[in-house]
Each structure stands twice: as structure tokens, then as C-alpha cells.
Amino acid sequence: MKTATSNSKPIFWRDAHLPHVELRKVGDGREVCYAPHSHTQWSIGAITGGESTFQYRDNQYRVQAGDLVLMNPEWVHACNPIDNKLWAYLMLYVDTTWLTDLRFRAGLLPELRWQDISTATISDPIWFERYCSLAQCLLEPGHELLEKQSKVVEFLSDLMHELSKQPVATAPKTPxxxxxxxxxxxxxxxxxxxxxxxxxxxxxxxxxxxxxxxxxxxxxxxxxxxxxxxxxxxxxxxxxxxxxxxxxxxxxxxxxxxxxxxxxxxxxxxxxxxxxxxxxxxxxxxxxx
CATH class of the missing domain: 1.10.10.60 (Homeodomain-like)
Structure with a gap:
């Protein structure tokens, strides 16, 4: 029990030299429960152990180790453990303005304006391994700044190109x-x-x-x-x-x-x-x- 409690304490990684990204790590999420909420950032998480529910607007997914979850800015969501089973994860928060600029410069957006992404989950070992490699580089001391910056840009650029093949997300027009x-x-x-x-x-x-x-x-x-x-x-x-x-x-x-x-x-x-x-x-x- 002592170990589980210790692992449940979140680790937040931030660096003033990379102000557009922030990483969260939870080793045991059985004591971690979220109320429905949203972020101003675009977010992508990796389930590194166990399984959990992923409530994303009106849809609910069951995700497990090896899955990635993606969240548009301002889209209400909640991830929670299932029946007190082991659940560990990483979550990367990316500044929306910075990511919009990255997509626009890559020719993936018609104008310099955020466009929601339709994909909610990815179950692909290659993308999962690349994500975990990026997280490891950010979390572990000793990696040079240029390496961290390069890995962030390379991963997100490649992922945005991959996601651009999917249909554009559409939401009901708000009065x-x-x-x-x-x-x-x-x-x-x-x-x-x-x-x-x-x-x-x-x-x-x-x-x-x-x-x-x-x-x-x-x-x-x-x-x-x-x-x-x-x-x-x-x-x-x-x-x-x-x-x-x-x-x-x-x-x-x-x-x-x-x-x-x-x-x-x-x-x-x-x-x-x-x-x-x-x-x-x-x-x-x-x-x-």
C-alpha cells in the first residue's frame, strides 16, 4: 500500500526553455479520479499500465496499456481507473498557439487558426513507443536542450502529418x-x-x-x-x-x-x-x- 501511494503522486515536468510543452507522469492511478474538465492546451496521453475509461464529450472508450488518447482544447473529458485496477499513464500538454503554428508552417492548415483533430485514440505500438521515448528524454536528467527540443518537434510534426489524413473534426455549431x-x-x-x-x-x-x-x-x-x-x-x-x-x-x-x-x-x-x-x-x- 505504501508503494502504491508513493507511485500515485504525480510528477510534473516543465522547462523554461520549452514553455510550450508540459508532461505529467503517474505511476499508479488507482487513487487518481478526475471530474469532467477541459484544458486550453491540446493534450496527448499514453496508458503505460493497466486500463481505464476515457470519457470524451459524448463518447466513452476503454483504453489499456499501449494506447494513446488525444484531447482537443476545450473538449470536456475525464479518465478514471476501472474497478481499482492498476492504471499508469503519461500526459503531454501542448500549447495550442504553438501547435497551430507548427501545423500551419507544415502546410497542414489552410490558415493560422486552430482546427480540431477528429482522432480520439491510437492503438499503434510504433506511435506508442515514440511517445514513450520522447517522455523519457524529457523526464530523465542529462539530455541536452537541443535533443529535447528536436524530439518534441519531430514527434509532433510527424504525428500531425499522420493525423491530417483523418477527416476534419466537426462539432455542432454553438449559438x-x-x-x-x-x-x-x-x-x-x-x-x-x-x-x-x-x-x-x-x-x-x-x-x-x-x-x-x-x-x-x-x-x-x-x-x-x-x-x-x-x-x-x-x-x-x-x-x-x-x-x-x-x-x-x-x-x-x-x-x-x-x-x-x-x-x-x-x-x-x-x-x-x-x-x-x-x-x-x-x-x-x-x-x-
Whole structure:
């Protein structure tokens, strides 16, 4: 039990010289459960042990060791263990703007604008091995910066070319008023937003507003706002902001509320996430010296 608990603690890899990528590693995910959430980044994960469920918008997949899972930015998802069985994984988060530029420069996008990817899972040992090789290069000390940068670009470039052969992902068009509400929540994520205000902006009744918003975004307005606040807090912690200050800057009334929300959506404590950032800043400083 002691070993499982130790392995369940996530490892977050970040490097100031590669600000567009971030890697998470969990050795035993039996104690790791996620509430439905989304990220601003494009994400790709590798199941390195056991199996789990992968809820991706309205679809659910059963994935196992050797599978890759792919998540578009802002698409609601959740991965969770099955019947307390072993589950280990790696997750790479890629800055959407950077990846859009990479795809555009490779001639894979008609304009410099993000285009969702239709593929949700990949079960191919070659791509799985390449992913794990990239993760190993990033996680293990001793690899030079140029090697890490080259492996990131090479892997993602090749994968984007492969995925471009698939049909373009299409999603139901979201009514403009709901899009405007989402943008309002984005802009006021750290504010005390009321349901009355959202109803005034949309002209909807409270019940209709909540149903319509969840139908198109996969989250209620409150869950959407909470998700945004956690992402704001994540950005603050990544930059080394103290936890209590990050909580207030992200719109949480106090640190305990921030701790609970962060743990539910990130399956890690704010301290675990921030510590990963601090450790790699120290490593980057040592390399410069």
C-alpha cells in the first residue's frame, strides 16, 4: 500500500526553455479520479499500465496499456481507473498557439487558426513507443536542450502529418449567445458571477440557460467557470506564485476552496503541481551556470 501511494503522486515536468510543452507522469492511478474538465492546451496521453475509461464529450472508450488518447482544447473529458485496477499513464500538454503554428508552417492548415483533430485514440505500438521515448528524454536528467527540443518537434510534426489524413473534426455549431456567455465567463473568471447576470445577458430563464449551456459545452455555467478558475490557478502556480495568492488571483474565496477544486479537476494538489515547476526552474538555472 505504501508503494502504491508513493507511485500515485504525480510528477510534473516543465522547462523554461520549452514553455510550450508540459508532461505529467503517474505511476499508479488507482487513487487518481478526475471530474469532467477541459484544458486550453491540446493534450496527448499514453496508458503505460493497466486500463481505464476515457470519457470524451459524448463518447466513452476503454483504453489499456499501449494506447494513446488525444484531447482537443476545450473538449470536456475525464479518465478514471476501472474497478481499482492498476492504471499508469503519461500526459503531454501542448500549447495550442504553438501547435497551430507548427501545423500551419507544415502546410497542414489552410490558415493560422486552430482546427480540431477528429482522432480520439491510437492503438499503434510504433506511435506508442515514440511517445514513450520522447517522455523519457524529457523526464530523465542529462539530455541536452537541443535533443529535447528536436524530439518534441519531430514527434509532433510527424504525428500531425499522420493525423491530417483523418477527416476534419466537426462539432455542432454553438449559438452565438452561448458563445458570448462563454467568453463572458472567460473574461470574468476571477469575478463573482451571478446566474442573474447570465440570464440578463442571454435573455434565457435560469433552467433553460443551464440546460442549453451544458448541451453545447459539456459543463454547466458554474462548472465551466470553476474549470476556468482552476486553469488560471494552474497558470499562476506554473509561474511560481504562492498557493494562497494564486487562489485569490484565480477567483477563489480562500485557499481551501482552491485546494478542493484543483484536486478534483487536476487529480493533484496545488503544492504537487507548483513543486514540479520549482524543481525544474532550479534545474534550468543549474544548466545555465
Amino acid at each position: 452565438g449567445i452561448l458563445t458570448d456567455l462563454a467568453h463572458y465567463l472567460d473574461d470574468h473568471a476571477a469575478d463573482d458571477v451571478s446566474l442573474d447576470t447570465l440570464c440578463e445577458l442571454s435573455g434565457f430563464s435560469p433552467g433553460h440557460l443551464i440546460r442549453a449551456f451544458k448541451q453545447h459545452f459539456g459543463l454547466t455555467p458554474h462548472a465551466y467557470l470553476l474549470n476556468r478558475r482552476v486553469q488560471l490557478g494552474r497558470h499562476e502556480l506554473k509561474n511560481g506564485t504562492p498557493i494562497a495568492e494564486a487562489a485569490l488571483n484565480s477567483g477563489f474565496s480562500d485557499q481551501p476552496h482552491f485546494q478542493r477544486a484543483f484536486k478534483r479537476l487536476m487529480a493533484a494538489t496545488p503544492n504537487q503541481y507548483r513543486r514540479g515547476s520549482t524543481e525544474h526552474k532550479v534545474q534550468a538555472t543549474r544548466r545555465q551556470q
